[in-house]
Amino acid sequence: MNAPTQPAHVTPQYPQREAPAALIEALSQRFGTQLSTAMAVRELHGRDESAFTTVPPPSAVVFAESTNDVQDAVKLCAEHKFPVIPYGVGSSLEGHLLAVQGGISLDLTRMNKVLSVNAEDLTVTVQPGVTRKQLNDDIKSTSLFFPIDPGADASIGGMTATRASGTNAVRYGTMRENVLALEVVTASGEVIRTGTRARKSSAGYDLTRLFVGSEGTLGVVTEITLRIYPLPEAVSAAICSFPSIAEAVNTVISTIQIGVPIARVELIDANSVRAVNRHSKLTLREEPMLLMEFHGSPASVKEQAEMVQEIARDNGGADFEWADTPEDRTRLWTARHNAYFAAVQSRPGCRCITTDTCVPISRLADALLDSVREADESGIPYFLVGHVGDGNFHMGYLIDPDDDAERARAEQLNHQVVTRALQLGGTCTGEHGVGLHKMDFLVEEAGGGAINMMRTIKRALDPDNIMNPGKVFS
């Protein structure tokens, strides 16, 4: 583990709140060397990929190795009414892991076993610390795969907590559609199961989907049963450059509207291509670009690609450039997944404020083009990537964290992007979650009545407000 790259600062908004000594003592007795109070470990667990740099770290970190460990940690925290914050790999972009009301960080990375692979049922059950790449490596020999791929090599637990998606969601859905069942440790330390391995069910309230996207605020997910898919018989990937973002977006809109079952269709802007070229030593044309992938039988893949090429050409797109071998495809998608880190590295010392709006597909051009224009006018370095087949895109504003004026300008841009998306019938967050950063936007989006219902559920399931408090709603 590395020490954090920036020290944590105490600010008036987030005063240090230390765990009671008796709690630390009880945790120490129960967990021995699985408990750490070393400042470097605490600081590492007190931050994530978000632009929040000024929150005090958690009081201690428990490295859970079993559901029973999670139960006992939660029970001890419950006794002392002290917050518990589940921790996966720390790749949240929204401050989910930050101990804004103090807390014990519950590190789940040692719970990293693939518990069962039911290849004949296209399901798998994993512990929350398994990462998406680890899972796919693990099931490679079955000719099955798990499609959900946020950019980072996130943990399945974290992806469940944030209702994550990524590049394949346009074809395979998000965590919402692909989590079949969960084991959860509740706020009182009880273990419950929320579903079965059946593909569908009408058996009572959908607790599974209540926990998917609950951001650690209702309980700790300790097992996840997922759908997996047969590797497609044929896969082909292509890139296509466009004179402008508008033309790329219009190609995507038409592709979705006529129902081409495209597996991936990602937009990256010229800024992102530039950063990716530098970072991954590639020579992609530094123009707005769609990265696409088609899955199916050889004939169907060919047919899909021809249809999209025709639409692209009508919109001024270039000829497709193909990535035919698995190695070429891996290189292409690794470059795409690295776009975020490549862009962040393009401005040394910066932090990134990332938007995450998602709009109905017909409104994508409206949502996106104005956002680009405003970013260009602002003078703040930025990049744009998007899971555009879903109507979801990310503006990344690369700010100097010590320049308050720049941060304020970036937040203003973010605000404009969200306001526009809501006006267009969309959501403030397509896949990153609310965390700390979007609580006000959530109120605006959902309305007071829905927020009150969420609060009522939170109070009912976590009456002492110990599960990752201060996230989702204030």
Next chain:
Amino acid sequence: MNAPTQPAHVTPQYPQREAPAALIEALSQRFGTQLSTAMAVRELHGRDESAFTTVPPPSAVVFAESTNDVQDAVKLCAEHKFPVIPYGVGSSLEGHLLAVQGGISLDLTRMNKVLSVNAEDLTVTVQPGVTRKQLNDDIKSTSLFFPIDPGADASIGGMTATRASGTNAVRYGTMRENVLALEVVTASGEVIRTGTRARKSSAGYDLTRLFVGSEGTLGVVTEITLRIYPLPEAVSAAICSFPSIAEAVNTVISTIQIGVPIARVELIDANSVRAVNRHSKLTLREEPMLLMEFHGSPASVKEQAEMVQEIARDNGGADFEWADTPEDRTRLWTARHNAYFAAVQSRPGCRCITTDTCVPISRLADALLDSVREADESGIPYFLVGHVGDGNFHMGYLIDPDDDAERARAEQLNHQVVTRALQLGGTCTGEHGVGLHKMDFLVEEAGGGAINMMRTIKRALDPDNIMNPGKVFS
């Protein structure tokens, strides 16, 4: 409206509980002729397609015409702490509509407008009284369709409440995957919205999916935003007869496991074929049969069908018989959808006890074949139909409602079917919901901890227990 075919009887389990006179008076003042206390109307709203025939009818029926009507009806019932039971078309198979603790039936059939069709976004927003056939008629000119099709021409509100699915779910998912957002009147009469028209979102708790499948126990759904789909370029339907059920089931298991994107794959047994032949004047071979449909481009449809024909042949299946024209296909699927009614009519005066288990696909043969053997041994007339691509099948036991011994035997068979499904990792209900009939099974399936969490949510959102009480859990 017709008078009920059987009179309601009061039994000790379900004593009559009449609405307070002051509530009826207040409803009458607010709703005038939209309120009915006529016994024929009450009795019609006090039963459904289930085998429960002995529950007293609701005290009155309010015919809501707007969200505001629903609000006012709920508020008046809330003032008097008296139950409200939302009513769609009465096609529940599980006693959802029965006033087991007394109640006001809230008939939503007049709220039957398609409010908006966003063809370019593949979404539609409807009132709860719109039926699935009405919706598809309404959007026919857009070349889009809504795929979810429980056998009955159910209301979209009822389908939302029970998390319904049907024959297309294997390809297009269930109501869980296809409801994007809801407007809901809560137990206190407040109106909330639970989502946006964006295809995906990570914005807070998934209230949409909490209400989908909540069986009217948490609030009344007053608007539903749904995903719709481009009509496939090519559709082809086929039937295939098999020497035995086992061989048909094994064909389905292999088809799903290799990932053929089949749109529909339905099993019907020889008993069902016989009933359908009589009912719909058809001449289908009276053997176990798969009814299939393939969607896609012409080439892809051909390819899919060839793959499945090959698998079927390996399993002793006959040559596919094709239904090529839209008319032939409609006839075929109408026959399938009428299987339930055809079977019920094959034993005059009977009521049907229907199982609804769903298991992981690899366990389907185990779950199904023992159920058939036990039914054969019981001597009770029965039929079998199944959405077998999802691992979901229905045994329908046709009982004489006045023969307690026969009812008990059928319930015993049902119990065995469910117990086996749970042992195989499945669910007691794939698509009909829990209602009155599966409350004990739900406890067995979900476990005490999950049931308690459901109860906690119910108590938090409906503290006076007025929303369809006595369903899902006792």
